[in-house]
Amino acid sequence: MAHLTPFEYARPGSLEELQELLASRAGVTPFYLAGGTDLMVAMRSGKYSPELVVDLKHLAGLGGVNPGKDGTLRIGALTTIHAVEEHELIRSRFTALHEGARSLGSFQVRNRATLGGNLANGSPTADMAIPLMAFNAEILTWSSKGERRMSAASFWMGAGKTALQQGEIITGIELLLDEGLRSAYEKLGPRNAMDIAIASAAVVLRLDSGSIREVRIALGGACPTPIRAHSAEKYLEGHRADPEHISQAGKLAADESNPRSSTRASREYRLAVIPVLVERALRHCLRRQGIIDEINGQL
Numbered sequence: 001m002a003h004l005t006p007f008e009y010a011r012p013g014s015l016e017e018l019q020e021l022l023a024s025r026a027g028v029t030p031f032y033l034a035g036g037t038d039l040m041v042a043m044r045s046g047k048y049s050p051e052l053v054v055d056l057k058h059l060a061g062l063g064g065v066n067p068g069k070d071g072t073l074r075i076g077a078l079t080t081i082h083a084v085e086e087h088e089l090i091r092s093r094f095t096a097l098h099e100g101a102r103s104l105g106s107f108q109v110r111n112r113a114t115l116g117g118n119l120a121n122g123s124p125t126a127d128m129a130i131p132l133m134a135f136n137a138e139i140l141t142w143s144s145k146g147e148r149r150m151s152a153a154s155f156w157m158g159a160g161k162t163a164l165q166q167g168e169i170i171t172g173i174e175l176l177l178d179e180g181l182r183s184a185y186e187k188l189g190p191r192n193a194m195d196i197a198i199a200s201a202a203v204v205l206r207l208d209s210g211s212i213r214e215v216r217i218a219l220g221g222a223c224p225t226p227i228r229a230h231s232a233e234k235y236l237e238g239h240r241a242d243p244e245h246i247s248q249a250g251k252l253a254a255d256e257s258n259p260r261s262s263t264r265a266s267r268e269y270r271l272a273v274i275p276v277l278v279e280r281a282l283r284h285c286l287r288r289q290g291i292i293d294e295i296n297g298q299l
């Protein structure tokens with residue numbers, strides 16, 4: 001393991017202080033530190049040797065889970081994964097996000113790791129990214145040039161590459177508090193805990209008299225970025241929620257995937273497990289809707 005090379009450390013207390021800091025270090029690429037569960041590992045291994053590390057943890061207003069009067073839920077970038085996992089409104093209304101948080105790393109990692117760090121690291125299997133894609137989350141950012149908001153679908157640009165520009169930070173995410181949706185997250189890792197997914201699937205579903213009225217399926221580990229399985233979604237919409245349609249949707253999701261082989265798993269293995277994960281997530285949603293009983297336990 002390489003030793004840390006010396007670096008300058010800064011801890012702004014507000015976005016104004018951050019702006020001044022960035023202006024005074026023009027030409028230097030800041031490395032942001034939130035929970036440090038990714039960044040410190042990368043620095044210790046010698047992968048990154050930053051000149052300037054900017055600790056975000058003392059920035060006011062970037063933590064917490066806040067329902068808005070406009071029917072939205074805002075989650076600050078510095079909110080820990082453990083706080084996402086524990087929040088009652090997330091557990092009851094955004095179950096897939098709760099399940100993603102619950103599945104991330106160990107208790108110690110979840111206690112330090114933040115939502116913003118999980119999105120910013122650009123991983124195609126980040127456990128917060130996949131549910132947030134399925135919930136059509138908006139990602140909120142700040143830079144010296146101003147604030148931006150973008151859809152989760154446009155945030156991930158390639159392997160480890162996001163739409164964040166130099167110096168820009170994630171300030172939080174926004175979700176719509178939509179009634180009548182059921183959701184689920186399924187993850188396959190080499191072990192049950194402490195592991196980044198080989199592949200994962202998040203499903204958000206709305207039913208109308210046993211038929212699927214609206215469905216969004218997001219996949220992790222299926223491409224260099226998190227993706228939506230649009231043709232599987234299109235196929236399911238308007239169809240009855242029965243075993244045949246669910247199985248076909250899983251196959252379509254795999255057809256839309258283009259995974260790579262890595263040290264974690266081969267492309268072929270990922271293609272084989274994606275349909276299973278999609279089917280499982282769909283079944284969990286239906287069970288939560290009480291639909292499983294209606295079709296005599298067929299699912």
Ligand SMILES: Cc1cc2nc3c(=O)[nH]c(=O)nc-3n(C[C@H](O)[C@H](O)[C@H](O)COP(=O)(O)OP(=O)(O)OC[C@H]3O[C@@H](n4cnc5c(N)ncnc54)[C@H](O)[C@@H]3O)c2cc1C
Pocket residue numbers: 031032033034035036037038039040041056077078081103104105106109112113114115116117118119120121125126127128164168169170171194195196197
């Ligand atoms: C043992 C172990 C197990 C893990 N298991 C999982 C797992 O199961 N699933 C999973 O998804 N991940 C896992 N991870 C990866 C990591 O813990 C998470 O991705 C975590 O959420 C990162 O958040 P952080 O706050 O620690 O980020 P940091 O390490 O502080 O930062 C990560 C990256 O994001 C940038 N960054 C941080 N916050 C912001 C922000 N607000 N705006 C812009 N850039 C920002 C940093 O500059 C850095 O490049 C694991 C890591 C470890 C060490």
